Amino acid sequence: MKHSKLWLVLATTSTIMSPYVKGHGYISAVEKGVVEGRATLCKFSAKTGEKNIGCGPVQWEPQSVEGPDGFPEAGPPDGQIASAGLASFSNLNEQTSNRWVKRPIRSGMQNFEWTYTANHVTRNWRYYITQPNWNPNQVLTRASFDLTPFCVVDGNMRKPPKRTTHACDVPDRNGYHVILAVWDVGDTAAAFYNVIDVQFNGDTPDQGTPKWSQVGTITPTMDLKKGDAVFIRVFDSSGERPDLQTRLSIESKQQGQSNQWAQALAKKVHEADNSIQAGQLDGKGSILPVFGVNTIWVAKDSDIKRVEIGYDVKTSPAPADVKVTGLNSEYTIGDTPVELLLNVKSTDNADIIINVYNHAQESLASNKLSISKDKAQDIKLALSKSEPGHHMLVTRVQDKDGKLxxxxxxxxxxxxKTTAPAPSDKYDFLFPENLKEYKAQTKVMAKDGHIYQCKPFPNDGFCKQWSKHTTQYEPGVGDSWSMAWNKLN
Structure with a gap:
């Protein structure tokens, strides 16, 4: 068998573009952020190598944890706060004292960073934290949190840059807590909900515990098979130390389950060498192996610099690499349904499901196809609804057993679709120029290229009611434009 080895604060911003995929936004720690969100760590590893596992579909799009706004009076229901009420992200709602990676934090002023992949006009950002006596082994509810936000940042109804940092005064807490960051979008009835799992000073070795230093992580990212092996690789200032390697051979299907072998390897590390420990720190300062992510520690004065995880596993074929090309960044709405003409190619046999969603998560088109190795196929998707705004093309690749x-x-x-501008002698102003002069019978050229005439009294007063953030009476655009204007062409 082949094997292979509540304070109102000012937002400080950065205009560096995000290196990640497009979408919406999530709590990150790329530049100035102190901690990453739970969903973020489902896709990206922390600087320590730690990463959440068993997350479900959110591992592909942590930027999309979006639900109804109005928290805490409205918003996602209790028990579903972490997933923003989305059934597809329900794994995020699991809550125990050792389910998620915890990132170290101190009370006092800290920076929280948002990375946006599709930024929106913003009403505000709010940050909440769990009560001092919360129960980490119960699902998150409103009762879990202090519902007075410890930090509020005004969005001024403007679009933030692609990365934003908020300086917030974090309350005093001890041990494990959850911070809830809410990004309240201003141009939709939606908000983004990011929970952050944090461990406060006094309970984390790299922030106040003198005895231990963190040098690696046992992250159970996959199940193993009987005959596989997993081991730690230890490095000091001179290089790798094979004499300090600890190896676990998988002897059964049950032991090969990701959380099982992670705990077993951490326990074996304990038994092999007291100078290297693996597990999670409890409230008494002891390091205990757990079924899940285990941090690797060494003594503060140790010469060991890092510990990595190695695998000796049965060789498996690489999964199919599927490319979908032909998607334009923008489509014009006309008299017929918008059509997407795409080309799909795969490096191996694969079942592929392609869906189109609008920003409200409505499914507008779908296509399921089976494609052969190194073959390409053209497909056409006609959208069932064509309305202006943000849309998403989601491609899912499944294996022969239907596993994503x-x-x-x-x-x-x-x-x-815009029309050619009418001659200037057909209208008085280009909207919204000379706004204060608008009165009954005033004619304007709107942004859609059509001419509109201000209605007579008593509706003419609506014609002047416009700003960049108040557009309900904007001709041809606002929700209530017909109360103020008559369309002439």
Missing amino acids: INQTTQDFMLVW
Whole structure:
């Protein structure tokens, strides 16, 4: 068999573009952020190598944890706060004292960073934290949190840059707590909910515990088979130390389950060498192996610099690499349904499901196809609804057993079709120029290229009611434009 080895604060911003895929937004620690969100760590590893596992579909799109706004009076229901009420992200709602990676944090001023993949006009950001006596082994509810936000940042109804940092005064806490960061979008009835699992000073070795230093992580990212092996590789200042390697051979299907072998390896590390420990720190300062992510510690004065995880596993074929090309960044809405003309190619036999969603998560088109190795196939998707705004093309790749092996999301926009501008002698102003002069019978050229005339009294007063953030009476655009204007062409 082949094997292979509540304070109102000012937002500080950065205009560096995100290196990640398009979407919406999530709590990150790329530049100035102190901690990553739970969903973020489902896709990206922390600087320590730690990563959440068993997350479900959110591992493909942590930027999309979006639900109804209005928290805490409204918003996602209790028990579903972490998933924003989305059934597809329900794994995020699991809550125990050792289910998720915890990132170290101190009370006092800390920076929280958002990375946006599709930014929106913003009402505000709010940050909540669990009560001092919360129960980490119960699902998150409103009763879990202090519902007075410890930090509020005004969005001024503007779009933030692609990365934003908020300086917030974090309350005093001890041990494990959850912070809830809410991004309240201003141009939709939606908000983004990111929970953050944190461990406060006094309970984490790299923030106040003098005896231990963190040098690695046992992250159970996959199940193993009987005959496989997993081991730690230890490195000091001179290089790798094979004499300190600890190896676990998988002897049964049950032992090969990811959480099982992670705990077994951590326990074996304990038994092999007291100078290297693996597990999670409890409230008494002891390091205990757990069924899940185990941090690897060494004594503060140790010469060991890092510990990595190695595998000796049966060789498996690489999963199919599927490419979907032909998607434009923008499509114009016309008299017929918008059509997407795409080309799909795979490096291996694969079952592929392609869906189109609008920003409200409505499914507008779907196609399921089986494609052969190194073959390409053209497909056409006609959208069932064509409305302006943000849309997503989601491609899911499944193996022969129907198991998801990859998922990608591509973003595109639908825009109104514009007409050629009318001659300037047909209207008085280009909207919204000379706004204060608008009165009954005033004619304007709107952004859609059509001419509108201000209605007579008593509706003419609506014609002047416009700003960048108040557009309900904007001709041809606002929700209530017909109360103020008559369309002439």
